[in-house]
Amino acid sequence: MNKLNSKNNNAINRRNFLKVGVAGAAIGAISIPAKGREKLVEKVNKNVGPNLIKVHDEFPYEINSTFKRHSSMDLLFSGALFGTHPEDTDILNSGHRFIENNQKHDNSKKGWDQLGAAINAGGWALHHAVSANACFSQAGQGILKWEQLSEAEGKQGSHSSKDWVSDEKYKFRDKQEASNAIKRAARLFGADLIGITKRDKRWDYTDFFDGNLMLQGKRDEAVYGWEKFPFEPKSVIVLAFEEDYECIAAAPTHLGGAAVGEGYTRMTKVAYQLSVMLKQLGYMAVPASNDVGMSVPYAIAAGLGEGSRMGTLVTYKYGPRVRLAKVYTNLDFVEYDKPIEFGVMDFCKNCKRCADACPGKAISFDTEPTFEPPYDNAWYNSTGIKKYYMDARKCIKVWGDFGSDCGSCVAACPYNKPDFWHHRLVDKITKLMPGPVHDFMREMDIAFGYGDVDNPEKVDKFFDASNRSYDGQ
Amino acid sequence: MVFTGIEILFFTLGVMVTLIIISLIRYNKKYKFSALSWALLGIGSFLLVFCLAWSVSSVLEGVPRAASMGLMVFGIPAILLVLTGRRTVLKNQLKND
Ligand code: SF4
Numbered sequence: 001m002n003k004l005n006s007k008n009n010n011a012i013n014r015r016n017f018l019k020v021g022v023a024g025a026a027i028g029a030i031s032i033p034a035k036g037r038e039k040l041v042e043k044v045n046k047n048v049g050p051n052l053i054k055v056h057d058e059f060p061y062e063i064n065s066t067f068k069r070h071s072s073m074d075l076l077f078s079g080a081l082f083g084t085h086p087e088d089t090d091i092l093n094s095g096h097r098f099i100e101n102n103q104k105h106d107n108s109k110k111g112w113d114q115l116g117a118a119i120n121a122g123g124w125a126l127h128h129a130v131s132a133n134a135c136f137s138q139a140g141q142g143i144l145k146w147e148q149l150s151e152a153e154g155k156q157g158s159h160s161s162k163d164w165v166s167d168e169k170y171k172f173r174d175k176q177e178a179s180n181a182i183k184r185a186a187r188l189f190g191a192d193l194i195g196i197t198k199r200d201k202r203w204d205y206t207d208f209f210d211g212n213l214m215l216q217g218k219r220d221e222a223v224y225g226w227e228k229f230p231f232e233p234k235s236v237i238v239l240a241f242e243e244d245y246e247c248i249a250a251a252p253t254h255l256g257g258a259a260v261g262e263g264y265t266r267m268t269k270v271a272y273q274l275s276v277m278l279k280q281l282g283y284m285a286v287p288a289s290n291d292v293g294m295s296v297p298y299a300i301a302a303g304l305g306e307g308s309r310m311g312t313l314v315t316y317k318y319g320p321r322v323r324l325a326k327v328y329t330n331l332d333f334v335e336y337d338k339p340i341e342f343g344v345m346d347f348c349k350n351c352k353r354c355a356d357a358c359p360g361k362a363i364s365f366d367t368e369p370t371f372e373p374p375y376d377n378a379w380y381n382s383t384g385i386k387k388y389y390m391d392a393r394k395c396i397k398v399w400g401d402f403g404s405d406c407g408s409c410v411a412a413c414p415y416n417k418p419d420f421w422h423h424r425l426v427d428k429i430t431k432l433m434p435g436p437v438h439d440f441m442r443e444m445d446i447a448f449g450y451g452d453v454d455n456p457e458k459v460d461k462f463f464d465a466s467n468r469s470y471d472g473q
Numbered sequence: 474m475v476f477t478g479i480e481i482l483f484f485t486l487g488v489m490v491t492l493i494i495i496s497l498i499r500y501n502k503k504y505k506f507s508a509l510s511w512a513l514l515g516i517g518s519f520l521l522v523f524c525l526a527w528s529v530s531s532v533l534e535g536v537p538r539a540a541s542m543g544l545m546v547f548g549i550p551a552i553l554l555v556l557t558g559r560r561t562v563l564k565n566q567l568k569n570d
């Protein structure tokens with residue numbers, strides 16, 4: 001069975017059980033005739049559904065007048081690795097230590113040893129080979145290039161990858177067909193979740209820079225704007241990729257880093273493949289990783305999930321355990337998705353498990369979200385959006401110490417669970433319950449043994465061969 | 474593996490639910506359950522099935538602590554409810570005799 005099928009099967013087990021719900025299971029059990037049962041289940045879903053997953057017409061978080069578009073010069077990694085804020089030596093030092101320690105391993109520590117480091121290297125290998133600094137928000141890297149060859153140009157060269165824009169524009173029957181075809185293709189290429197939204201300039205970086213020129217001190221030459229972008233984007237296809245549960249559970253170790261790297265590798269691959277498909281349909285397309293625009297608000301707008309205390313997207317199916325990629329295109333004859341809400345931001349008010357788990361205390365403990373970060377000199381945060389602000393300065397310091405992605409916050413989050421029906425049932429019950437019950441749910445999550453971090457047993461579990469078969473039997 | 478753990482679990486749950494429903498109907502014919510007995514036995518049986526589903530799923534996902542907590546949190550109340558339900562049935566029976 002291929003990966004897609006096995007995933008779908010899992011989803012069917014869990015989702016069907018949940019969709020039909022307890023009522024459906026009971027109804028099934030007492031054998032009401034199929035038609036009547038369907039009607040009853042439909043009724044239950046219609047009445048309970050909107051309370052579980054709310055659909056918004058607009059971006060669901062408040063934005064006030066202090067909101068300004070973000071420059072890619074003001075991203076944490078831009079400062080840490082390319083010196084876009086040379087005055088901030090604190091962040092520069094953390095960045096240097098991250099690069100230095102990333103080359104090291106420690107055979108006395110489980111998950112930080114040579115084996116862990118080697119798996120980490122393998123996870124990242126393809127991303128680094130074909131799109132190098134895209135993970136650090138550098139635009140146009142490797143195969144994530146902005147180039148839009150015409151059909152004539154493409155056919156002249158040795159472009160067997162067909163990475164050129166076809167002269168013939170494919171006409172979809174209707175917007176839904178276009179949306180369905182794009183999503184199905186993205187799933188085929190390897191995306192786990194796919195949403196489509198209108199291009200929204202608020203989430204696009206105001207400008208970009210060439211990291212190499214920046215490092216050479218040629219700041220003026222390095223910076224460029226949207227005039228270099230090859231077309232006016234109309235839509236953004238947002239792709240989410242599940243990261244391996246057991247790797248992330250082992251955070252913070254090199255295994256956690258390996259899951260992140262493997263996610264980046266698939267981001268690059270799928271975004272590129274989807275861009276070529278769109279070009280072959282006669283539309284322009286630019287695949288993007290962390291570059292071009294902010295992935296989290298785009299993913300929220302495209303209905304892939306909610307914001308959270310830790311600042312990452314929390315999806316319905318995989319929680320925060322995802323990576324995000326985007327494809328910008330001038331195709332606008334497509335059905336757009338709408339933002340959804342299933343209770344994450346509400347749960348975050350009481351939960352704070354990520355904040356407790358964070359070794360750098362980078363995550364806010366404030367109960368309510370705010371429009372501004374509660375700390376100074378936060379040039380790396382985009383302000384004016386009502387959300388929880390995460391102090392990336394403290395986070396990168398931890399990454400510098402580790403020499404790898406930390407990910408403890410993701411591992412600790414109650415929404416990060418393996419793909420089993422009972423977790424989604426708990427999510428749904430939580431959503432239906434008022435705030436004070438959330439405290440109880442958080443405590444129960446701890447009591448049931450989920451989300452502890454920095455636990456070497458999780459590394460053993462990743463390698464444990466029992467109950468696994470690698471030969472398809 | 475011919476069947477995955479979750480497939481075997483849900484198959485077993487199906488068999489269990491069927492057996493429970495048949496037993497409840499049969500005993501109801503014999504003892505004529507009161508509304509209270511129905512409620513206690515019904516909720517108790519449901520919790521029992523849920524406890525099994527939860528605990529086996531937790532073992533399958535490799536979190537034994539969640540499995541034992543499941544047995545405690547859902548299993549103990551389930552057994553208490555079923556036993557109390559049984560008592561109300563027998564008490565009723567004695568009254569009727
Ligand atoms: S990655 Fe680690 S250091 Fe950064 S916010 Fe999450 S837990 Fe804190």
Ligand code: SF4
Nearest residue numbers: 308348351352354413
């Ligand atoms: S750990 Fe809790 S507070 Fe943090 S993002 Fe997840 S749900 Fe929200």
